[in-house]
Amino acid sequence: MQDQTTFLVEKYSTPVPRYTSYPTAPHFHAGIDTKTYARWLAALPERATISLYLHIPYCDRLCWFCGCHTKHTLRYEPVADYLLALYDEIAWVSRQLRGHGKVTAIHLGGGSPTLLAPEDFAVLKRKLAEHFNIAPDAQISIEIDPNDLDDGRYDAMADFGLTRASIGVQDFDPKVQQAINRLQTFEQTRDVVAAMRARNVRSVNLDLLYGLPHQTEAGLESTIASALSLAPDRVALFGYAHVPWMKPHQKMIPEAALPDRHARFAQAQLAADRLEASGMEAIGFDHFARPDDGLAIAARTGRLRRNFQGYTEDGADALIGLGASAIGQLPQGYVQNITATGEYRKAVAGGDGAIAKGFALMPADKLRAHAIMTLLCKFTLSPRDLSGFGEAGLALFHEIEAIALVDEDGLVEMAEGQFRVTARGRPFVRSIAARLDSYFGQGAARHSLAV
Numbered sequence: 001m002q003d004q005t006t007f008l009v010e011k012y013s014t015p016v017p018r019y020t021s022y023p024t025a026p027h028f029h030a031g032i033d034t035k036t037y038a039r040w041l042a043a044l045p046e047r048a049t050i051s052l053y054l055h056i057p058y059c060d061r062l063c064w065f066c067g068c069h070t071k072h073t074l075r076y077e078p079v080a081d082y083l084l085a086l087y088d089e090i091a092w093v094s095r096q097l098r099g100h101g102k103v104t105a106i107h108l109g110g111g112s113p114t115l116l117a118p119e120d121f122a123v124l125k126r127k128l129a130e131h132f133n134i135a136p137d138a139q140i141s142i143e144i145d146p147n148d149l150d151d152g153r154y155d156a157m158a159d160f161g162l163t164r165a166s167i168g169v170q171d172f173d174p175k176v177q178q179a180i181n182r183l184q185t186f187e188q189t190r191d192v193v194a195a196m197r198a199r200n201v202r203s204v205n206l207d208l209l210y211g212l213p214h215q216t217e218a219g220l221e222s223t224i225a226s227a228l229s230l231a232p233d234r235v236a237l238f239g240y241a242h243v244p245w246m247k248p249h250q251k252m253i254p255e256a257a258l259p260d261r262h263a264r265f266a267q268a269q270l271a272a273d274r275l276e277a278s279g280m281e282a283i284g285f286d287h288f289a290r291p292d293d294g295l296a297i298a299a300r301t302g303r304l305r306r307n308f309q310g311y312t313e314d315g316a317d318a319l320i321g322l323g324a325s326a327i328g329q330l331p332q333g334y335v336q337n338i339t340a341t342g343e344y345r346k347a348v349a350g351g352d353g354a355i356a357k358g359f360a361l362m363p364a365d366k367l368r369a370h371a372i373m374t375l376l377c378k379f380t381l382s383p384r385d386l387s388g389f390g391e392a393g394l395a396l397f398h399e400i401e402a403i404a405l406v407d408e409d410g411l412v413e414m415a416e417g418q419f420r421v422t423a424r425g426r427p428f429v430r431s432i433a434a435r436l437d438s439y440f441g442q443g444a445a446r447h448s449l450a451v
Contacts, residue, residue, distance in 0.1 A: 022369035032358030041096035051316035055323030069325035094131035118156035205234040210267040213257035
């Protein structure tokens with residue numbers, strides 16, 4: 001059995017996209033600009049549902065494992081100046097929408113959005129309320145760095161309307177934390193969870209990583225046990241993506257201390273086993289949730305989706321990204337803002353949008369995007385899943401059937417007219433999805449390991 005696992009890891013744990021979009025971001029191009037985006041926004045129906053993602057690209061410490069677009073600052077002035085630009089973009093997007101759409105979800109990410117001053121949380125809430133029609137029951141989530149917090153910020157987040165907190169943990173082992181420049185005690189994390197619960201935040205997520213420098217199975221098992229002692233509603237279990245060619249600060253991580261792909265695979269399986277043994281349900285390939293959490297309910301009822309935030313129950317018609325480097329998804333395609341904060345601020349200060357690139361979806365793209373998302377969410381595909389695409393959907397299903405016919409490793413099968421990823425194949429589902437990707441291998445994009 002071990003020899004078979006070794007073989008599968010060698011063969012299928014290869015660099016592939018994470019498929020938070022299709023086509024993936026490396027295929028975005030400058031042919032999609034602010035004028036295109038304005039037309040797409042204006043075309044949203046009056047009753048469209050909207051999800052907002054606000055990117056705060058600043059941190060008061062730089063974690064070496066991080067793959068996000070972020071900047072290190074020890075002064076608040078750049079953050080305050082950036083917020084003024086963010087308000088300008090909020091106003092510009094609102095003008096294009098012309099009152100259409102209802103906001104059903106708001107997510108603050110980064111960077112470290114929790115470094116915002118309490119008074120700025122209040123201003124941001126007011127700006128959003130002025131420019132968007134926000135549903136009374138909108139889901140509001142924020143990514144939390146426990147080192148940023150105090151009572152003033154806790155109360156400000158509660159006043160903002162927070163319904164879900166996502167707390168970065170990574171690993172509790174001090175040796176691992178030192179190697180990734182993310183010092184954070186268990187007690188700090190415990191106190192954040194307690195503060196969120198005390199303020200009636202209904203869902204708490206913990207982010208954990210495997211594949212980190214100096215990480216061992218025993219150490220990861222201890223981290224899992226500590227995390228579970230906090231009774232999280234969700235856990236996101238990500239494999240560390242070592243991409244120093246994209247993120248130069250990752251060169252600070254000693255590559256010799258990184259586990260190889262076989263050790264990564266063993267860590268991922270151990271963590272998943274422990275999380276499921278605790279009563280959590282596996283959601284897709286890297287999330288876990290309590291049975292009564294919204295994510296688990298969405299998975300059971302067929303409403304699970306995948307977007308740039310990963311797995312989500314957010315089924316909004318449009319995702320609008322606000323802030324430098326933020327990505328949006330509309331029915332017509334994808335857009336991404338300028339990454340450099342200085343250039344972003346100049347663009348929106350002129351009363352315009354800040355789009356740097358994007359991708360307009362053709363019918364064939366929408367079909368494959370739907371097939372890949374369905375496979376990653378359900379681990380199955382049937383003709384019914386693709387029936388809305390007519391003959392093109394049927395042709396793609398025949399292509400998918402052929403994948404099962406030539407599979408020699410037991411990763412997929414045809415059963416009861418469905419294409420199914422087997423239990424053996426689930427850890428490698430990204431590699432399976434890549435077989436449906438018409439763009440994979442084109443261009444110079446480089447990706448992290450599939451497991």
